[in-house]
């Protein structure tokens with residue numbers, strides 16, 4: 001990997017993330033790119049635990065642990081406090097799970113970005129409420145087993161497209177990123193850091209425990225999600241200018257699903273209809289990127 | 297109600313604030329699988345008869361460390377300039393990259409490194425072991441004899457090479473034509489062997505007496521006399537005046553003794569000698585027909601050579617067996633019998649039989665016999681069976697208590713007759729003798745086994761001398777062991793060549809040089825199967841920050857205090873330079 005990976009670490013060993021935790025990898029990359037002039041708000045999620053219980057902290061930056069639904073609001077407050085202190089150098093960020101972003105923290109997030117608060121909101125997405133034992137969220141994808149969509153009642157609703165929701169707020173920067181593409185991820189974090197106003201980065205973070213897959217497959221699965229366009233890598237500036245960062249080479253979704261226990265009940269027909277949905281979403285994204293090409 | 301405090305002096309927050317890191321948690325105790333750095337064997341190196349460390353050679357080339365790359369070859373093969381040109385490169389056949397797009401052009405890079413070394417007059421720094429008391433005589437200065445001398449010298453022995461002809465090189469000098477192997481390259485690599493300390497005595501034909509001498513000054517004798525006598529066709533007319541012998545024809549060309557050929561020439565045979573005879577005759581002006589008993593795919597000549605011959609206008613007549621040669625007004629009339637395939641065996645050459653009684657005749661002005669060779673003296677061949685005899689993969693060792701030990705090598709014993717096999721033979725002989733002198737005959741086979749490259753039969757001198765390569769696992773890395781997500785499609789470099797028309801104007805080398813930037817780009821295509829190229833993926837993806845760069849030669853280590861054994865580093869290593877093992881209780885302490 002050709003990457004300036006020499007940036008210092010701002011995260012410590014000895015954290016209590018599961019073996020192969022994608023969210024831990026995501027945090028590591030993001031902090032490498034952000035540097036230590038960062039303050040972080042973490043609403044309830046796996047990372048509330050991974051970061052260590054009092055008096056320990058796995059992060060070498062100031063962290064404010066807050067209530068589940070407050071990611072957007074708490075960060076707005078921290079930013080305001082820093083501004084009052086005259087500290088414009090420090091980057092204020094929120095680090096929340098998909099449950100804390102798509103669902104319960106949604107109104108705080110929407111409110112904050114509508115006000116164009118000057119912060120970066122990171123959502124590390126493991127596609128369910130993992131910390132409390134794998135309950136489905138609106139980020140859980142179509143087809144997935146969770147403890148609240150068990151057996152034949154696997155989730156038959158689509159994953160909410162959170163980036164498009166943020167794009168609709170016309171914020172300066174919204175992007176997807178993946179732990180399997182560290183170069184792209186860190187470049188996006190650096191780009192976001194250099195901007196002002198509300199910035200949103202959605203990071204695909206595999207979860208071996210909740211997805212029923214071997215821990216060593218975390219990166220491989222994350223990469224396949226991008227290759228199959230299940231999770232395309234793209235960014236949108238000012239809610240208008242779309243850039244697709246990775247153009248895949250026609251991988252089919254089957255293998256991605258076959259490798260994960262949470263999808264093992266799916267039949268060939270299910271997978272065919274999922275393939276159709278994925279293709280439809282990808283074509284929609286292409287159209288959006290195309291539209292922005294025409295207008296620019 | 298309290299008045300508002302100035303911001304510079306806030307009241308203490310009533311929330312707990314962590315003051316320790318998590319590093320006190322030794323989360324490595326969760327681990328039940330243990331990742332480890334373990335380099336393995338690349339399939340190309342196991343397929344190279346000389347066992348060259350190809351994955352590493354390409355890694356160094358990609359880094360621009362041309363001298364180190366060249367020296368890495370020299371540790372296993374003194375002839376990179378020769379082999380980069382004439383070896384049939386079985387390594388590329390086994391290259392894992394073949395399954396991805398196209399193999400790495402290993403031979404082109406090998407040649408590039410040798411040419412670069414020669415261009416900058418580089419001197420290799422090769423370590424010789426401390427000198428030993430034993431002396432070894434080498435009969436024949438073909439590639440097997442020279443390799444034996446070279447490796448014996450590296451192992452600390454005095455080696456005297458005796459050559460009957462006035463100059464050293466064997467078939468490399470007198471057989472393989474200049475358009476494939478320019479003289480300067482051969483001379484250069486032989487000079488290097490001499491500089492290492494190998495004594496080459498030319499014009500000294502050795503008689504069988506040397507083998508018998510009870511009081512011989514030599515402790516061992518390596519016989520690398522080659523197959524220089526042509527086999528007879530066993531058909532009427534083959535000894536007619538003017539019927540020429542292919543190998544002698546090639547030798548004469550190299551001595552500058554052959555004039556142009558007019559008319560049609562027929563060459564009988566299907567090996568390298570036949571193909572080179574045909575191509576040389578074409579360069580001298582003849583229209584050439586190559587006559588072979590079996591089919592093209594059965595020809596023992598290397599496929600690429602056959603292809604080039606056809607490209608140069610040589611006509612190939614397959615399934616035609618000559619049965620009679622007659623002289624007619626200064627020409628030759630050859631009677632050919634049509635053959636047909638009886639049994640197809642994919643591994644071996646097809647069996648054939650006459651196709652009823654179909655025959656035809658062909659009238660030619662020149663006729664060359666080139667159906668292969670044999671030892672020119674019966675004592676060059678190893679005896680059938682004898683006490684103290686050890687048949688190894690590339691040589692035959694005959695140990696006698698009161699007389700010098702004999703080792704038969706090169707073409708005399710080879711199944712596949714090639715330069716790389718001749719080098720392998722010289723190397724195996726040198727190592728086998730070293731083991732014999734140090735530990736006795738019984739140790740030879742088991743000890744050789746420890747320096748196999750992969751499953752063998754090729755062996756590595758570096759491994760034998762306990763160099764870094766000896767730490768590698770012999771397991772051969774296959775395509776499915778790699779994580780190819782990190783590799784991009786890139787076509788193989790194409791060998792620049794003289795135009796077809798230009799080739800006939802002289803015996804100038806056909807294959808042209810490539811530049812350093814192309815070489816680096818080609819070397820970068822190599823996956824470095826089983827070898828760590830410091831890509832740092834293992835460090836990058838570890839969720840535990842348990843992989844740390846350091847100054848040990850490997851460049852990094854795993855901190856088992858924190859490694860949870862997730863296995864990500866092992867899977868994300870693109871080239872399978874790591875393994876994941878079961879955690880043993882004894883490893884814990």
Ligand SMILES: Cc1cc2nc3c(=O)[nH]c(=O)nc-3n(C[C@H](O)[C@H](O)[C@H](O)COP(=O)(O)OP(=O)(O)OC[C@H]3O[C@@H](n4cnc5c(N)ncnc54)[C@H](O)[C@@H]3O)c2cc1C
Pocket residue numbers: 382383384435436437438439440441458459460461464465466467468471472500501502503520521522523524543546568569570572598705706707708713714715716718
């Ligand atoms: C025309 C031709 C083309 C070939 N092309 C290729 C090719 O493209 N690629 C490839 O890999 N292989 C090729 N080969 C095969 C390859 O050249 C041989 O396998 C290789 O040279 C064998 O090496 P050797 O050391 O066993 O014997 P040789 O190269 O035959 O050398 C034997 C030497 O021993 C000397 N000698 C013999 N008896 C005595 C004695 N009593 N005293 C002193 N000296 C003696 C001879 O004079 C000779 O110099 C080709 C062979 C031929 C004939």
Ligand SMILES: Cc1ncc(C[n+]2csc(CCOP(=O)(O)OP(=O)(O)O)c2C)c(N)n1
Pocket residue numbers: 044045046047067068069096097098099100101126128129130131132137
């Ligand atoms: C208001 C409230 N409801 C429920 C919880 C319990 N709770 C803590 S973390 C969590 C799940 C978080 O899910 P997500 O945001 O996706 O993060 P993850 O744990 O998956 O990383 C829940 C339900 C809570 N802390 N607060």
Ligand code: SF4
Pocket residue numbers: 338339340341350351354390391392393400402821822823824825
């Ligand atoms: S990719 Fe490189 S190391 Fe692997 S088989 Fe091919 S040449 Fe050898």
Ligand code: SF4
Pocket residue numbers: 020331837838839840841842843854858859860861862863864865866
């Ligand atoms: S990635 Fe880290 S934690 Fe996982 S096995 Fe490798 S060293 Fe251990």
Ligand code: SF4
Pocket residue numbers: 333827828829830831832833834835865868869870871872873874
């Ligand atoms: S991942 Fe890269 S640095 Fe780590 S062992 Fe493999 S090749 Fe070496």
Ligand SMILES: [Mg+2]
Pocket residue numbers: 097098099125126127128129130
């Ligand atoms: Mg979640």
